[in-house]
Amino acid sequence: MERKRNKYIKILIVITTITAAVMELIDTSIINVALNNISGTLGATLEDASWVVTAYAIANVIIIPLTGFLSRYFGRKNYYFTSIIIFTIASFMCGNSSSLWMLVFWRFVQGIGGGALLSVSQGILFDQFKPEQKGMAGAIFGMGVVLGPTVGPILGGYIVDNYHWALIFDINIPIGILAAIFTWHFIDRKEDEYDIDKSAIPIDYVGILSLTVGIGALQYILEKGQSEDWFEDSAIRLLTVAAVVGLGLFIWWELNTKNPAINLRVMKSRNLIGSNLLTFVCGFGLFGSVYLFPVMVQRAMGYTPTDAGLSMVPGAIVSLIAMPFIGIGLGKGIKPIYFVILGFILFIMHGYLSSQAAPDADKWWFILPQICRGIGTGCLTVPLLSQAVVGLKPSDMPYGISLTNMCRQLGGAFGIAIMNTYTTNRYATHRSDLVSNLQGNSTLVTGRVNALTNGMIGKGVNPGIAKQAAYGSIDHAISSQAHMQAYLDGFLLIAVFFACTVPFMFLLKSENMDAETRAKVAAAAH
Structure with missing residues (x-):
């Protein structure tokens, strides 16, 4: 009977940790398809609304490398439980925000709480499995990690199209409450948590x-x-x-x-420096493209939020399929550098192919670029983490992995900010160029204005109003085309950025890891 009860508790712990991690990951991508609606509802520009994404990413960047210290200082269970509470309360406040900057503030707080949901969940989950079962635990957790970004855009699109965007945050509340209850009742403290001497743990x-x-x-x-x-x-x-x-x-x-909060001394490893630079680039391309795509197809191509989310599904599915094979390949001794090279090639293809999209491209057109992104993500995420620790002492591995995770998140924050700034600048340039080509005495312009005016007059619109509406229609067409060209430039920038950083691969070592090291990295990667 006791054995059966322990089995059920173990299942509940697995469900709790994976659900918490997936919830955190969903919130990194679910918001992207809702930015248009948020900016309109709260009376803000789309550029300002992107702070909702950036604030969460920055909070993650700050907190993720500190989770090891915070877990030691407060105790892993206490820190995990408190983080779930913070995340849940912040989700409630996000859904009830009455201004953009109130929403941005609570998104930052949500990101602080969310940092532990991903990193600490992994450790708690692995404690439930025997050493020979940890590979299975890694696979389970890895599937959840891939599932989060997959579900995010689809779920966000459906909510925005059918309900209020606040529901994006409100759905976290019941999940967070259940996760907190299960954590409190079923997750045990580690032995060293019962007698924590905080005075022996200096705060940096x-x-x-x-x-x-x-x-x-x-x-x-x-x-x-x-x-x-x-x-x-x-x-x-x-x-x-x-x-x-x-x-x-x-x-x-x-x-x-x-006693540093983040041990930078491990960066003496040339291999770790190169891996972290490439991981930064990976985060830049992944987060930048995931931010750019739904904004482009909604703002310039007329997609609904649901259509925008569904258009990203092929990339997520192939990533989900590819990651187990990549993990098997690494486990059998295939050098991580081979996957990294393939990942860079695929991301360059993704950026270039996406930059060739036409304004009337349908969802099917984007399947190939999205597949390139999905497989490229799989080829870079775990292999780069595996490559980062090559040559490090076992005692230095946690620090190396922590820095690599931070670089990926930091690259993502840079990617979103730079894509936003760059496309805004390119939009102004393209609009200026398009307007300069419209000559007031051009027969084409005059003919287009007259055709639009006569069409509206034929529908009973006042001639004076019809004339102004015709000019407004042309202005809207110019803005849409300028936006489209700006976003295509953004995708091309991603391709160029990846191509320009290829030389950093020469910093990487290509030696194989032993089986024990590969097992540790596989666990940390998930």
């Missing part, structure tokens, strides 16, 4: 504060630089100083203090 206040200030200031510069005319704005100049000082102090302090 300087490192944590300087990292927060440096990354926060840098993200604001990237996000608002375009709209604020860069260094013509006093706030941008001030925050540039804060970013340089904050990040500079963080690097210097972490390299010289005895």
Whole structure:
């Protein structure tokens, strides 16, 4: 009887940890298809609305490398339980936000809580399995990790098309409550959590504060630089100083203090430096393209949020299929560098093919670019993490993996901000070019205006109003075309960015890992 009860408890723990991790991952992508609706409802520009995505990503970047320290300091169960509560309360507040910046604030808090849901869930899940079963645990968790970004755009599109966007956040509330209850009742503390001596665990206040200030200031510069005319704005100049000082102090302090929050000394490994640079590029391309695609097809091509989400499904499905085979290949000794090279080639193809889309392209046209992105993501995610720890001491592996995860999230934050700024700038350029080609005495322009005017008059519209409406229709067509060209430029930038960073692959070592190391990396990767 006791054995049967333990089995059920184990199942509940598995469901709890995977559900919490999937919930966190869904919230990284579910919001993308709702930005148009959020900006319209809250009276903000789409560029400002992108802060809803960026704030969550930045909070993740800050908290993920600190989860190891926070778990030790507060105890893993306490930290995990508190993070679920924070995430759930923040989700409620996001759904009830009455202004954009209120929503952005609570998204940041949600990201702080969400950081533990992914990283700590993995450790709790693995504790439920025997050593010989940990491969199965990794597979289960990996499927959940891939499922989250897959479900996000589809679920978000359906909610936005049929309900209010606030439901995107409200659906987290019952899930979060159940996860908190199950965590409190069924997840046991580790032995070293019963007698935590917090005084023996020094807090690196300087490192944590300087990292927060440096990354926060840098993200604001990237996000608002375009709209604020860069260094013509006093706030941008001030925050540039804060970013340089904050990040500079963080690097210097972490390299010289005895108890750093993030051990940067492992970056002496040339291989780790190269892997983290490529991981940053991977995050840039993945998050940047996932942000760019739904905005483009909705704003410039007239897709509904549901259509935008469904258009991303092929990439998610092939990624789901490819990852087990990639894991098997790594387990059998195939060098990670081979997968990394293939992943870069596929991402370059994804960016280039996406940049060739026509304004009237349907969902079927995007299948090939999305497949390239999906397989490319699978070829880069786990293999780059595997490559990062090649040559590291076993004691340094957790730090190397933590830094690699941070670089991926940071690359994603940069990708979203740079795509937003770049497409805004390109839109202005393309619109200016299109308008300059419209000559007032052009027979084509005059003919188009007259045709639109006569068509409206034929439907009973007042001639004076019909004339203005005709010019408004042409202006709308110009804006749509300029937006389309700007977004296509964004995809091309992703392809160029990947191509330009290929030389960093020469920093990587190509030696194989032993079976024990591969097992540790596979577990950490998930």
